[in-house]
Amino acid sequence: MSQWQLIFDAARCNSCNNCVLATKDEYLFNRHEGYSAPAPQHGDLWFSLKRHERGAAPMIDVTHYPDTCFQCADAPCIIEATRDAISQRADGVVIIDPVKAQGRPELVEACPYGKIHWNEEEQVAQKYSLDAHLLDAGWPEPRAVQVCPTRALYAVKASDSEMDSVAADEGLSQPPAAKGARSRLWFRNAEALTSQFLGGTVVRVTDGREDCVAGARVRLSAAAGATSYDGVTDAFGDFRLDGIASDQREMTLQVLDADGDVRFEQVVTMLQSRWVGVIEIG
Structure with missing residues (x-):
């Protein structure tokens, strides 16, 4: 079975933030039944671009990279106390049920990477679920991928073993923040983050x-x-x-x-x- 994998090429990103804006637009004021309650107007972004700076004048460089749910294989957020509200589909997407997560702020602590957020207005735990409602409707890719003008971000469906081979051949790496988890978000040309x-x-x-x-x-x-x-x-x-x-x-x-x-x-x-x-x- 293949799973959705996101690949980000740091060398292609110009920090236009189209991916961030498109994701915010997709969920702000929009209720996707069975997938998500509306996102909050302010506060946590489910999909954001982080900025990593190295050096100082006159020699400095900047690398941008996405900060979002890793869609981990064997997701650590799914444990006995949370599995009624958080689940992982066969295609790898981790979903938080917007009804069963209502009034349960403790679900935020289930993610060791801080990718689950509490929506105070809706009183529900939420996160980025790769636009699963669009993928299920036949979209070939999430909106964040669709709007990227430089193709710095793209999505593929591949098994984890296939991705291991691709990573070895193309020099892909796991996000440093994943801290040993099996992330399905991959980085290319991101050596500056760890050197x-x-x-x-x-x-x-x-x-x-x-x-x-x-x-x-x-x-x-x-x-x-x-x-x-x-x-x-x-x-x-x-x-x-x-x-x-x-x-x-x-x-x-x-x-x-x-x-x-x-x-x-x-x-x-x-x-x-x-x-x-x-x-x-x-």
Whole structure:
């Protein structure tokens, strides 16, 4: 049996928020019998875009990613005390019954990832259920997917084993916030969410004149034998070493010449992505 899977490509997202607005529009003031009571006008968004920033001026990057129900396989929100109100369909969509969830704020605590919300006005627990009412009516995809102009978000139906193969072939990853759950929301090109970068500018000062150094080799390494991160400065003398594991701390930064001789060396502390500034070499 195949299940609905959402795939998000961070490299394609321009943060237009069409997905957020379309989802809000679908549920605001709308009661979908058997699926959902109307969403609240204010407060929690069932589908939102989060912003992850790395670095600081003059070197910074931003990655956006969706924050919504993971539609977990073996959903942890479905336990003995909740299974009368929360269920998972054969197609993987997790549904909260809007009638049986009435007056039960404790259902909010059933999700360890904070994806179930309490609607004070309707007095009901709610969450995003992948527009199940539209899928059941024959729609090929949820509205959030339909309105994405860059196809950063798309939906497929595939078994979990098939998705494992796709993930391995295409470099998909699970959302970091899923914390080991089997999420059916997948990320592509989202390495920035779990890694750091180190950047800087290499110059040479001659007779008081500062020139950019292009083509200089730059290396960042930890203890002997550990993984090193290598790069080359561009025409402006800038370098950026990315994909640095977030658990790295004290590391050694080196700038080498064409013969491999070290022209600059400094110990840097990698608590977060950073720009080390201008590096002068002789």
